[in-house]
Amino acid sequence: MHLNDNEIQRDIYNLILNPSTREWERESLLKVKDRRADVNFSTQLDDIKSDLRPLALRHNLTPDVMDFYLKISGEPQPDSSDKVRLHDEADPPHQERAIFAGGCFWCMVSPFDKRPGITAVISGYTGGEFDNPNYDQVVGQYTGHVEAVEILFDKRLITYQELVDIYWQLIDPTDNMGQIDDRGESYRPVIFVNNDEQRQIAEQSRQAVIDSEIYSKPIVVEISDVTRFWPAENFHQDFYKKNTSRYRKIERTRRLYLSLQHSKNMMRKLFKKVKG
Known part of the structure; x- marks a missing residue:
């Protein structure tokens, strides 16, 4: 080079x-x-x-x-500027946006990115009080932002409901002070809604999780109106592609935690049903 x-x-x-x-x-x-x-x-x-x-x-x-x-x-590092540029462009017909916060955004990209109908998944910061936050400021909890992903999707090919369903599989909805190994308010789970339709879907979906009684603890996921989304630095975009081995270790730990939690909750629910 x-x-x-x-x-x-x-x-x-x-x-x-x-x-x-x-x-x-x-x-x-x-x-x-x-x-x-x-x-x-x-x-x-x-x-x-x-x-x-x-x-x-x-x-x-x-x-x-x-x-x-x-x-x-000379180490390979894809430039994500073209993807980030989509954030500032007007949405073409049939495109919509969804914003989810669920812990470290490194692990929130791949599960959505590989689905048909997804135009881009952008890592960034939202929900805070200051302009142009950087990673250190957000992780240090100085700005009120959370790490989140903005998903640009073709609603003819994938629905907002499907995205919300995927979201619930990626998080611990009972933890409002972080997610798995990521601790602090900047990692709290939040669904940011762009319009009344998204809010209705998100609220009904959250209520369905509550009604399922799978979790013994309260469901604490917030549903908030969208605030300005600030794309993160290039290093954080497509982290799962750029830092494969590190991502796999983090994702494996996260997946194991959620799998064990789900198994325990299902056993608890089954035991409660049999006992009742």
Whole structure:
């Protein structure tokens, strides 16, 4: 892969000025920038990769810096800008949007993305009080946002009801302080509705879960009107495709938890029925 000197320098300057860049990341970038007159371009790239690699391997860089590291290291990292751009475009005929929050958005994309009729599943933040939130702010619970996915779908091929049915299979609806290993208010489960029809479907669906008496604890999933949805950084888009092994470990833990919960609840309900 050919890297352009001017483009890399521009990326470095932008990351230095980016308020989301952590201080130690900024210091590493400034150190490399200041040495530009003393070393050649190849050495400069080696210095940056050497500084960033330890935390990149542990996925502990801020998203924009992580994208930059993957760019200069040559590791594959699909650009999701075309998908994110769909968020700002007007919906064509027969397209509708659904927004669900259910814990970490890394695990909320794949189950919807593979269904016929899905145009795009975009990871992002919504339900908060501030504009342009970033990942660290949301996870730090400074903005009131939750991690969520915005689903653009062709309602001729898949219905909103079907999407809601999938949603209930992905979450623990009794936990309003996170989901499985993801703890905190930014991971609470919420269905954000775009119109009266979606609200009616969501509310009827929630009531059906309550009436099923599968869960011994109260169903705490909120149903709220849509607020502005902010697409997340490129690193988080299509995470299940970009970081396959890490995603599989997280998804396996989540699936096992939900499967065990479902089995226990079904056994409890059966026992209660037999005893009654």
